[in-house]
Amino acid sequence: HWSLPRALSRAELAAREELGGLEARAASLQAQWQALAGRARRLCEERRAGAGQGVARGAVGVRVSSVPPAQLEKVHDAVVGQYRGLSAARAALSSLEQQVGRAAAERTAEQLER
Numbered sequence: 001h002w003s004l005p006r007a008l009s010r011a012e013l014a015a016r017e018e019l020g021g022l023e024a025r026a027a028s029l030q031a032q033w034q035a036l037a038g039r040a041r042r043l044c045e046e047r048r049a050g051a052g053q054g055v056a057r058g059a060v061g062v063r064v065s066s067v068p069p070a071q072l073e074k075v076h077d078a079v080v081g082q083y084r085g086l087s088a089a090r091a092a093l094s095s096l097e098q099q100v101g102r103a104a105a106e107r108t109a110e111q112l113e114r
Contacts (some may be wrong), residue, residue, distance in 0.1 A: 003111065003114060005107075006107065009103075012100070013098050015096060015099055015103065018096055019093070019097065019100060022089060022092055022096055023093060026089045026090055026093055029085050029086040029089055030086060032082050033079070033082045033083060033086055036078050036079045039075055040072070040075045040079050040103075041065045043071070043072055043075060045070070046067055047066065047067045047072065050066050051065075051096055058098070068101050
């Protein structure tokens with residue numbers, strides 16, 4: 001015998017909507033994290049390249065811009081902040097996924113009882 005699945009409860013609907021929002025937030029934070037990490041990596045590479053070319057720069061007359069330490073610190077702080085936000089979003093997403101899993105298990109149990 002087949003029975004039609006019951007309609008989702010308001011709590012389950014809210015959890016699904018919240019899950020979608022958290023997934024979008026996590027994806028956004030991941031993209032921001034990658035952009036900031038790439039920028040920090042480039043700034044560090046530029047700084048290392050500038051420090052290693054001190055003699056060559058003067059001899060050839062090529063000028064390499066130096067990245068101020070304050071700017072590197074700002075980028076580092078931004079990357080750390082994004083990482084913390086991403087970690088919090090992932091934790092919230094994991095918690096919500098567990099809640100949705102429990103709700104689905106309860107729903108299945110209710111259907112089997114019928």
